[in-house]
Amino acid sequence: MREDALLFLVVFAIWIALAVVYATVPMFAMPGYATVWGWGALVFLALAGLTIFARWRGGSRRGKRTADRDDKSGAVHER
Amino acid sequence: MSASALVDGLARLPDEDKRLLKIAFAAALGALFAGVVLGAMTAAARAGFFDPGPVLGYRSMTAHAVSIFFYWLYFSQAGLLLVLATAYAVPSHGIAWRPLAWAGFALMLAGFGASAHGVWTGVPLLYDAPPELGLQPSASLVSFYGGYLLLAAGLFCVATTGVVTAIRPLANGEQTEWPVVSFASTAWAGLLMVSAIAAVNVFLPAALWAMGLRPMPADHATGWHILFHNLHYLPLMATVLMWYVLIETLTGVKSIFGPRFSKIVFASYLVFVPPTSLYHMFLEPNLAQSVRVLGSLLSLFISVPTVTVFLVIVASLEVHARSAGARGLFGWIGLLPWANPAMSAIGMAVVNLAVGGALAFVLIQEKLAPLLSDTFFVPGYFHFLTVGTVTLTFLAALVYVLPPLTGRPIWRPALLRRLPYLVTAGLALFGVAGVAAGYVGVPRRVLDITYGGAAPTVWMVLMVGVGTGGLLMAAALTLHVLALAANLLPAPARRAIGVELPAVRWEGIALAPTRAWTGPLAVVVLLGLMVGFTALAFEVMRALPVGAVGSAAH
Numbered sequence: 001m002r003e004d005a006l007l008f009l010v011v012f013a014i015w016i017a018l019a020v021v022y023a024t025v026p027m028f029a030m031p032g033y034a035t036v037w038g039w040g041a042l043v044f045l046a047l048a049g050l051t052i053f054a055r056w057r058g059g060s061r062r063g064k065r066t067a068d069r070d071d072k073s074g075a076v077h078e079r
Numbered sequence: 080m081s082a083s084a085l086v087d088g089l090a091r092l093p094d095e096d097k098r099l100l101k102i103a104f105a106a107a108l109g110a111l112f113a114g115v116v117l118g119a120m121t122a123a124a125r126a127g128f129f130d131p132g133p134v135l136g137y138r139s140m141t142a143h144a145v146s147i148f149f150y151w152l153y154f155s156q157a158g159l160l161l162v163l164a165t166a167y168a169v170p171s172h173g174i175a176w177r178p179l180a181w182a183g184f185a186l187m188l189a190g191f192g193a194s195a196h197g198v199w200t201g202v203p204l205l206y207d208a209p210p211e212l213g214l215q216p217s218a219s220l221v222s223f224y225g226g227y228l229l230l231a232a233g234l235f236c237v238a239t240t241g242v243v244t245a246i247r248p249l250a251n252g253e254q255t256e257w258p259v260v261s262f263a264s265t266a267w268a269g270l271l272m273v274s275a276i277a278a279v280n281v282f283l284p285a286a287l288w289a290m291g292l293r294p295m296p297a298d299h300a301t302g303w304h305i306l307f308h309n310l311h312y313l314p315l316m317a318t319v320l321m322w323y324v325l326i327e328t329l330t331g332v333k334s335i336f337g338p339r340f341s342k343i344v345f346a347s348y349l350v351f352v353p354p355t356s357l358y359h360m361f362l363e364p365n366l367a368q369s370v371r372v373l374g375s376l377l378s379l380f381i382s383v384p385t386v387t388v389f390l391v392i393v394a395s396l397e398v399h400a401r402s403a404g405a406r407g408l409f410g411w412i413g414l415l416p417w418a419n420p421a422m423s424a425i426g427m428a429v430v431n432l433a434v435g436g437a438l439a440f441v442l443i444q445e446k447l448a449p450l451l452s453d454t455f456f457v458p459g460y461f462h463f464l465t466v467g468t469v470t471l472t473f474l475a476a477l478v479y480v481l482p483p484l485t486g487r488p489i490w491r492p493a494l495l496r497r498l499p500y501l502v503t504a505g506l507a508l509f510g511v512a513g514v515a516a517g518y519v520g521v522p523r524r525v526l527d528i529t530y531g532g533a534a535p536t537v538w539m540v541l542m543v544g545v546g547t548g549g550l551l552m553a554a555a556l557t558l559h560v561l562a563l564a565a566n567l568l569p570a571p572a573r574r575a576i577g578v579e580l581p582a583v584r585w586e587g588i589a590l591a592p593t594r595a596w597t598g599p600l601a602v603v604v605l606l607g608l609m610v611g612f613t614a615l616a617f618e619v620m621r622a623l624p625v626g627a628v629g630s631a632a633h
Contacts, residue, residue, distance in 0.1 A: 011266075011269075011346060014353065030360075036305045039276045054249035058252040059252070
């Protein structure tokens with residue numbers, strides 16, 4: 001699971017680096033390229049963020065469900 | 080009960096999602112049908128079989144390319160994305176943010192209508208739609224560019240729902256590990272979103288010009304090159320992902336290299352997209368020489384992800400087949416379920432990808448690009464990719480996707496399994512004649528190439544081959560489309576689940592240590608083809624009695 005977000009972050013890093021090159025290096029000066037790869041980098045940054053968030057939220061939900069089950073089974077034992 | 084996660088997952092989808100997907104695939108097949116008919120007309124006109132006149136001829140050529148390259152490929156990709164995102168998540172939950180998915184497909188349908196209206200009522204711009212061809216703003220041009228913008232907006236909506244659908248089980252704690260297919264679908268959806276942005280980047284300024292709100296954009300060609308580069312990669316990424324899914328469905332085989340490596344390989348598509356894009360600029364006269372050299376070097380990496388996925392799939396299949404008793408260097412290939420229409424389509428797709436890929440490497444070389452980009456070499460080679468590889472793969476996917484959606488078995492699988500061979504036969508004639516025509520200088524996008532009798536005789540001979548191959552390919556594709564569309568017709572439903580197409584089951588087999596040589600040998604053959612086609616290009620063009628200077632049309 002960790003590699004999912006990491007892979008999207010690698011894509012983000014490469015795309016944003018290229019966008020900066022296209023925007024700033026005179027030899028490559030192609031603003032259209034910088035715009036598309038720059039926005040694209042943000043898309044993959046968002047996907048990495050979503051993946052991390054989903055993992056965190058899923059983990060807490062699983063933990064909550066386990067705790068609820070433990071509570072119920074504890075209540076049964078107490079009874 | 081089927082052993083396939085894909086088929087089982089689709090069968091469990093809510094009815095409303097099945098309805099949405101059926102509409103998406105009906106639209107996809109409709110766009111393909113229209114594009115094939117118009118393509119047959121164009122091929123026949125190019126061969127001199129009939130004379131449609133310039134207006135109808137260029138409208139047919141434009142509508143053919145727009146229908147297939149944009150609407151067939153993107154209706155089918157949008158539908159297949161949602162199929163994979165839902166089937167490998169928690170299928171009973173269905174598509175997340177369903178109204179957004181409906182809105183996305185509605186926008187795409189509106190785009191198809193607007194683009195068609197623009198083509199048939201105004202100046203046909205060809206599919207890259209350079210504003211200078213339109214000469215002056217008009218309502219038809221607004222409609223044409225507006226169609227592309229609606230398509231982009233729709234794709235963005237559908238891709239968003241695909242991402243949310245694939246990621247929702249993780250966030251709900253229903254999946255602890257993300258399946259490879261869910262990861263790859265999300266990566267694919269990301270690239271679809273970027274391509275939608277690239278489409279807006281190039282077509283919004285043109286649309287504003289067509290409305291009379293701004294001057295004609297001066298950098299349309301650059302914007303088109305970026306979009307066009309993405310439009311090369313997107314369908315190929317979708318194709319190899321469908322191979323990955325379908326091979327598991329057909330044989331039960333998963334990658335022997337493990338899920339982590341598969342994710343890295345699918346992510347590598349995204350890593351290689353931007354750096355390899357420079358070769359599209361080779362025809363720009365102001366491009367610095369150092370950038371040309373760098374672009375040439377980087378273009379060599381363009382096929383790395385596709386070849387890697389191919390090696391992973393072939394090695395995994397070969398190792399399983401040998402463990403199941405296959406003998407001889409290629410004996411394992413005979414054990415594959417060739418009686419299954421999806422298998423024959425994938426088999427032909429692989430062959431066509433090798434030929435088309437090798438020819439693509441001829442075109443993206445800096446010294447050859449200016450000589451070949453305005454010739455019939457271009458349609459000659461890229462039909463191996465768009466039709467022979469991507470279209471055959473998507474049609475193979477529909478063989479498995481449609482029955483669980485409609486509840487009906489696929490129509491005449493025994494006929495269907497032969498059609499990919501017929502498509503490839505027509506394509507081979509079209510492509511070989513077309514590439515040869517390009518080598519000897521036949522221009523592309525020119526309907527009448529007789530030049531008042533001054534053109535070399537060999538030009539028309541080769542174009543007759545193009546026309547004949549094109550008509551054969553179109554006939555086989557039309558039959559293929561109609562056979563699949565029959566599954567969508569309203570009729571008394573018979574449950575398809577349990578009606579199994581021929582397959583083998585190699586999952587769970589004890590793997591024996593073995594060598595798998597087929598993949599590496601195939602790569603050696605591919606390299607040989609690339610060298611051979613390049614040498615042939617130099618030899619043929621060196622013998623031509625004319626010089627040529629390219630323009631920025633590719």
